[in-house]
Amino acid sequence: MGESGKQQGVAEVAAERGQLINVAYRLLGSLAEAEDAVQEAYARWYALPPGRQRQIVSPGAWLTTVAGRVCLDLLGSARARRERYVGAWLPEPVPDRTQWAARPGATSGEAADPADQIVLDESVDMALLVVLETMTPAERVAFVLHDVFRYPFAEIAPVLGRTPAACRQLASSARARVRAAPAVGAASEPDQAEAVRRVKEAWQSQDITALVELLAPDAVMTADGGGLSSAVLRPVEGGRRIAEYMLHMASRATGLTLVERSVNGRPGLVAEIGGVPLTVAAFAVAEGRVTRIWVVRNPEKLRAWAG
Numbered sequence: 001m002g003e004s005g006k007q008q009g010v011a012e013v014a015a016e017r018g019q020l021i022n023v024a025y026r027l028l029g030s031l032a033e034a035e036d037a038v039q040e041a042y043a044r045w046y047a048l049p050p051g052r053q054r055q056i057v058s059p060g061a062w063l064t065t066v067a068g069r070v071c072l073d074l075l076g077s078a079r080a081r082r083e084r085y086v087g088a089w090l091p092e093p094v095p096d097r098t099q100w101a102a103r104p105g106a107t108s109g110e111a112a113d114p115a116d117q118i119v120l121d122e123s124v125d126m127a128l129l130v131v132l133e134t135m136t137p138a139e140r141v142a143f144v145l146h147d148v149f150r151y152p153f154a155e156i157a158p159v160l161g162r163t164p165a166a167c168r169q170l171a172s173s174a175r176a177r178v179r180a181a182p183a184v185g186a187a188s189e190p191d192q193a194e195a196v197r198r199v200k201e202a203w204q205s206q207d208i209t210a211l212v213e214l215l216a217p218d219a220v221m222t223a224d225g226g227g228l229s230s231a232v233l234r235p236v237e238g239g240r241r242i243a244e245y246m247l248h249m250a251s252r253a254t255g256l257t258l259v260e261r262s263v264n265g266r267p268g269l270v271a272e273i274g275g276v277p278l279t280v281a282a283f284a285v286a287e288g289r290v291t292r293i294w295v296v297r298n299p300e301k302l303r304a305w306a307g
Contacts, residue, residue: 013045016060018117020067026144027071028078029091029129031115031304037074041067061155068141068159075137086227088235090294091129092301093280094118096262115304120265123148126282126294129264131181135174142167143174185286192285193260193267199283199290200258200269206250208243215239216289226298229278242293270305277305 017038024034041063045053056062082089097116118124123144132140138160145151145159146167153164153171160167187195195214202210221242225231236242250256253271256278261270263282271279280302284292296302 013042013059013063016063017042019060020063021117022119023064023144023149024067024071025094025118026123026129026132026148027068027140028074029133030301031092031094031118032300033074033078034071037067037070040070064145064151065155065159068145068156072137072141072159075140079137086225087231087233088222088224089133089226090222090224090296090301091126091133093126093263093268093282093296093305094120094124094265095305096120096265120262122265124264125266126264127181127184127284127292128178130294131178134181135177136170138162139170139174139177142170143178146171147175183286184284184292187285187288189267191288192283195285195288195290196267196269196283197260200260203246203250204258206247208247211243211246212240214290215242216286216291219289219291219293221245221293221295223295224298224301226300228299229297231295231297277302280305 020038020041021034024037025031028034028037044066045059045063048056053059094115122128132144135143141160142153142156145156146153153167156167157164160170162170199211199214201207202214217239218237219239219242221232221236223231223236232245236245255273256271257273259270259272261268261280263269263280266282268283269281270277271281278297278299280296282294282296283290
């Protein structure tokens with residue numbers, strides 16, 4: 001192969017990185033772990049002898065298979081780690097890098113890697129990512145690869161080490177989990193943005209009546225501090241209890257400001273002091289009222305949000 005051919009081959013392999021990051025993030029719910037999985041896949045690719053690389057018809061498919069296997073292993077070990085996690089474990093929130101890079105003091109080249117490569121669609125909605133956490137590792141891999149990325153079961157089989165028929169059954173079981181999950185609402189983006197804006201205003205004015213009205217009676221708030229930042233350890237259930245908790249935090253939040261930002265592709269809020277993000281909140285809204293709030297305060301999960 002000539003020098004130009006080699007360069008083209010390297011470029012084609014490197015071009016797969018964005019797709020791999022998107023797959024790995026949805027499989028793991030963590031940008032850091034997704035980056036590690038993709039790096040491992042590339043390390044294994046470049047460890048192959050040149051002759052072996054040339055024999056691989058589709059490097060992208062090869063990298064996806066390897067990254068999928070790495071993610072499968074990580075999901076298995078993650079279960080044990082999350083049993084020891086302090087409080088609730090929530091997926092790592094992803095900012096809209098175009099919007100975030102426009103904040104005061106940011107530069108045009110500031111977008112982080114790999115967060116800037118995540119495609120923000122319904123498959124990274126926080127509500128779905130939380131449901132994905134209830135699946136077995138094999139179910140999650142089968143569901144994400146087939147239902148989200150449309151890989152055929154024949155290509156998923158080598159990732160899971162199972163037959164295509166078995167992979168089809170795993171995806172079916174995963175879909176059943178999605179259908180069985182409590183409905184949280186799927187408001188249009190303008191409707192959700194309006195509800196989030198009103199929550200922000202009520203919180204800032206410490207108007208408990210307005211907050212209670214904005215929260216569904218059976219609303220649930222889940223917080224993730226990871227033992228590294230203060231957060232309620234168990235979900236707070238009920239609109240009034242959530243409103244009381246939010247106002248209690250507001251009374252202690254000297255210098256804290258709320259900023260409306262896109263969180264995993266949906267309108268959300270970021271709480272910051274002096275421009276430093278301390279909390280990222282994702283919301284689910286139905287019929288104008290908030291049904292779920294997911295609050296991430298673990299600083300290790302907010303690195304993509306830092307300036």
